[in-house]
Amino acid sequence: MRALPQQRRLADGRLHLHDGPIDLIIEAFGETSAIATAYAAAWRRFLTILDELCGELALLRADPNGGLPPKGPVARRMAAAVAPFRARRFVTPMAAVAGAVAEEVLEAVTREGRLARAYVNDGGDIALHLGPGETFSIGMVDRPDRPNLFGRATIGAADHVRGVATSGWRGRSFSLGVADAVTVLAGSAALADAAATLIANAVDIPGHPAVKRAPARDLDPQSDLGDRRVTVAVGSLMPQEIDRALAAGAAEAELWQGLGLIEAAALRLGDRTRLVGVAGRSYQFQAGAVLPSNEARSRHAVG
Template sequence: MLKDEHIRIMPEGQVYIEYGPTAMLVAAYNEEGKPLTALCRNAFKVLRTGLAQIAEALPLLRRRPDAVTESQLQGLPLAMCRAVRLTGEPTLTPMAAVAGSLADTVADWLADQGAAVAVANNGGDVALRLAPGQSLRLRTVIDLHTGETSQPALIQAGAGIGGICTSGLGGRSFTRGIAESVTVFAARANVADALATHLANCSFIDSPRVASTLAVNLDPQTDIPELEVVTATDILPEEELHRAITQVLEEAGRQYSAGLLIRMEGSIQGRRFAFPGNAVHEP
């Protein structure tokens, strides 16, 4: 049952829900822009069901995809596993898509209930559903440690963007790379979430200026205990920055060619870059 401590009404049809490990901002509007606050409140039941499915399947979701068969999963956990498999990265477990998958589930339900604009922002991993002719302005995170954001970007329904997710050093989860942020725009938030994790990991470089440790040393319950994760970086020379950025751009190009990635934006020590475009901006 939804309790007062789980929810906070925000302005203009927005509801903030805190439940278990999830803190999600939910927003919905009809075609005329009228806020659908009651619908946002009712989205709690969808979030609760999704979290229950994840909890039940958690032992399987902590395994690498090659150790799990799809017949063992259903519902949201199955969507998580499929999203991670699409990236082609064998070290990712389905947990790399958990935040985006929860956001997708809520946004899908809002749209099914008639919302022309539906947004589920799960701690910065965003699922959005825009009916034809609708648009939305939003900011993306440039630096997860400081919380710095970009200028508002206009997302239009025709762009096919249904998920915008960010990963990197200083975020909620471990990263194997040195990027302060990698933001992925994709058709679904679960795919954007998995790709953001993967592309951020691609920014790793072997350097005495990069500190890392086994993930299990930081969290005994992690789903990637045997993998090295980055804990800190010093100022990197230009050659190392260039190498890290190039690695991310090259993998973004492969994912773009595969049809998974619509756009990627990233930042490493003040160098901002993007694909398509391969643009690199100095600080």
């Protein structure tokens, strides 16, 4: 029998919800009564999410082509998020699980409280609510397993960004690539989550002796990646090798941006960053050691 879901208010007023592998940080901005109502709604919705997902886990881990559609609301969000990518890449609904959970809880938060802005952060995959004239400044980590920031993205209410997600081989989930971190901005957290996974997979140097891999099934018998070889260690890479890996990831990001699935991405490997989709946008990226994509070669901000 698993432990019961837990909730607590942090010292700074944010709400922390925990249940098994799901760990959420929620913050709402508005009148005190509206925030209290919003947090209560988040807790009520959170109580059953893990059980709902566990009930359909076998389906969500399987290749969705030709299978039965999922029934639960979070599972449906996951399947819908990965569907646009499936024609070109192997991806299961599990690639969008964290973003979809964040979206589902944010919907509960905003449904019952009049809030200026709010966010739900599920381990770095973030769903955003922005009222008119509001902004969020999002820190970008240089690798998912530690809190160091290499840059920030400022997002306004008028931007078409309501989700941020980060993926990389050091993160909670397996990766086929060598990216330390890929941060994606998209119209929803579930879309950002799926895209970050695929872009991080594409940041790669196939066959490089410094990159150690193992079948996903050997590390987790239940992994949706099966026998695909995932990255378990990345040794020293030459600057030109880093550039080549980032270029491959940037091409992947540009594909999804061109299809309207993401707004922008920041790809990080070693001490280098490549930005995609920033030129001409109202939101702002600030990052160091930037290698611009072709479209942003002279117009991105470096700081």
